[in-house]
Structures are given as structure tokens and as C-alpha cells.
Amino acid sequence: MQIDLDLLFTWGAVAKKYQKDEIIFYEDDLALFFYQIVEGSVKMFCTNEDGKDFTHGIFKKGSSFGEPPLLIDEVYPCNSIAMENSVIIKISKDKFLTIIEEYPEINKSFMRLLALRIFNKTITTKAVINQKPEFRITAFLEHFKKHNGNDTGGKIQIPYTRQEIAEFTGLRVETVIRTLTQMKNHKKVEITNHKLFF
Amino acid sequence: MQIDLDLLFTWGAVAKKYQKDEIIFYEDDLALFFYQIVEGSVKMFCTNEDGKDFTHGIFKKGSSFGEPPLLIDEVYPCNSIAMENSVIIKISKDKFLTIIEEYPEINKSFMRLLALRIFNKTITTKAVINQKPEFRITAFLEHFKKHNGNDTGGKIQIPYTRQEIAEFTGLRVETVIRTLTQMKNHKKVEITNHKLFF
DNA sequence: CGGTTCCTTGAGGATGATCAACGAGGGTGG
């Protein structure tokens, strides 16, 4: 979703700069603000006791993130971090809740956004529950392509490192590498100069 | 969420009986109706190519289910099945969308429901991504207790079979059994007469 | 060209899945 910036500022929002790798909020923080990315990108992730990160999602310019806990007086279930130098607009929970009550169009598109998130999480869960690495990776690649692909049907480059793919799929780097090598041999992906195409 | 039954009937909803184990909708069906349980309970699940089921959620009397695809013109990502003889009220997508536009209170509580679903799915994903069976099972048990527990802090009986726990956690029955036995030895659960307490 | 980050490979081990078999309980019908 994208709420108009002027509208947000009218309601008292402020923009804040975050450096690359700066944490925006931590897991277990109480949710107090609505965040929308003006410039840059943000990753939501959590770390388990083994020190292994899992990426719940990446949000780009124009997207909001971390809204669900606002509506149910909950704490954040994961951390969020700026993946590059970013500008993020924030507005207090109360004002955000007022905005989605006052503007029917925003209300509708926000509701659709939530529905889409649930839908995507269901798909992700289906993929991640599957033990086979190739299946998980393929699901991730398809999801990426669906949301970022040109519709020509041709292969597109995947702009993530093996480590990042590992964090998206809940696998280890080495497993990702070995699985991608197999997939390359089976012509399911292309790898040129270590760059991955799907 | 619970929409008032009279209201739903006023808008043209109809109630339908489903036998135990009857499928309500299939994965990949286009979403055309809003469903709310009047009597009985419903499971959303999907089956992977190994024939292993994963349970995405169980919905009880008073709950609605399968709403997200309605809002985004999508197909269902999983199947739904009546877990017992049930009565379910259904109303067309268009009428449902009108209702949530017309009634601010319903709109708000529906939005909160969606937010809660996202929140819970995030928690579930965190648990399921963790390879350790004990962690996954504990997360499941805690989730169950949180939503069904008396607040006395005492142990409650878990009304699911080992197979059902396996389907909730993405593990195999034998693994669930062995893990539960270990947890019993470590006093993390109680097992009396094969009944499980947490 | 030195450092950093990312990619790759190999060997070994841990562990969950799989397969097979049996036990336990509850309900039903004779």
C-alpha cells in the first residue's frame, strides 16, 4: 500500500533517515508507529537461537511495513532493518488508525494489502514446510519472478546472494549452492559468472 | 470475526450442512463466497506431493474462514474440510464486500482479524522454520494454550491426536511421539493414559 | 594489490523420515 505522502505529512508524520544496517524496530518492541518507505528498502527478519536468520519479507520504496501489530496491540514478531541508506516516514499509531477510518479508499486498499499478505504467507508456509530444498528454492524464485518479472516469459536475474536466498528459504548457504548447481544441470536455472537467472 | 447471523441472512446468506470430512472448497478453486461457521468446525489444509498434509488452521463455531482470496480475486491456496457435521453460512463475495464497506464496526473488526491472522502466521513460520522438533511442538502447544487456556497457569489437555500435531507442525507422527516422550521425561509435558497435557 | 565479501567443494556427522510391526483403547454387533 502507498498512502499519499502529503496526506501523511498533513496528519503530522515525520520522515527519518536510516543508515544501511540500522535497525528500525526490534522483535518484542511494542508497535507504536506506522512506517512507510520513501527511499530505500527494508528487511523484516528474525534470528533463531542457532543464530540463523530467516527473512520474512523485503519491502521497497513506496511500501509500508509492520502494520499488523498496530491493529491488535501487539509486539513486533520480528526485527526490521534498513538494507541500504533509507528515508522512512513514520506516524503515530493513533493517527494511522484514524486515517484508515476516515478515508474509505485507503481503508479498502489497506484491507486488500492485508489479505494479500495473508495469501502470500500461506504460500510461503506451504513452500517452507516442504523439506526438499529444490522445492523451497523454486517456490522462492517463482514468487520473486511473479512480483518482479517482466511478462515476456524470459529468464530474469535474481538479485540476491546465496546467503540471502538461504535466509528466505530457511536453508543453509551450502545447501542453496549445491541445490542451485543441480538445478543448473537440470536446466531449471541458469548460472553465468555466478549470477543466477530464473 | 463473527458477523451477526440475522444481518447475513438479511443480505441473502444461506446456511448449508456439511457432513464430517466433506470438502467445502478445494485448493485452486476461485473464491466466490464468504463462509462463517454456525455449528461445527473446519480445517484448512494442503497436501504436498508426498501425500503429507499440513494444517494451516482450525476454525470453530462463530468463525469465518477463507476470506483473504475474496479481497484480491485469488484462488484458494488450500483446501477446507468439515471436521465434524457442521452448519456453515455462505454469502456471495459481492455482498460480503458491500457489508464490510457499509458497516464500520464490521469493517474494523474484520481488519483486526486480518492483522491477527498475519501476526499468527508470522509466529507459525518462525516455529516451522526451526528444524528442531521440540521447538516446533512447543510453539504449537503454546499457541494452542494461549488461545484456549484457562489463565490459571495450570496444565491443560491437548485435544489433538499425535497425527494432528504432526500435521500442525510439519513433522511425522513418529517424530512427534518420540519428541513428546523426551519432553515428558524432561517434565515439559505430562502424558497420562496417552493423553497429553501442557 | 590487498582486503572483503561471496561462492564453492569435500568429508563427516546428526537427525528426521521411512518402513515394518506391534500394542492399546474404544466401540459395535453377535
Place this chain on the structure above:
DNA sequence: CCACCCTCGTTGATCATCCTCAAGGAACCG
């Protein structure tokens, strides 16, 4: 009341595979 069946719980042995640890190579950038 008992025999039977059906579902659920349990156990053991074996297998497949992902993770782990360790090492080195390739690309990129100042």
C-alpha cells in the same frame, strides 16, 4: 460378555539428506 475391528499410539532399525565444519577460490572495490 466377548470377539472383532478400527483408530491411535509406540518402538526399533535403517536410510537419506541436510547441516556442520573446514578450507580454498573467485569477484569486486578501494
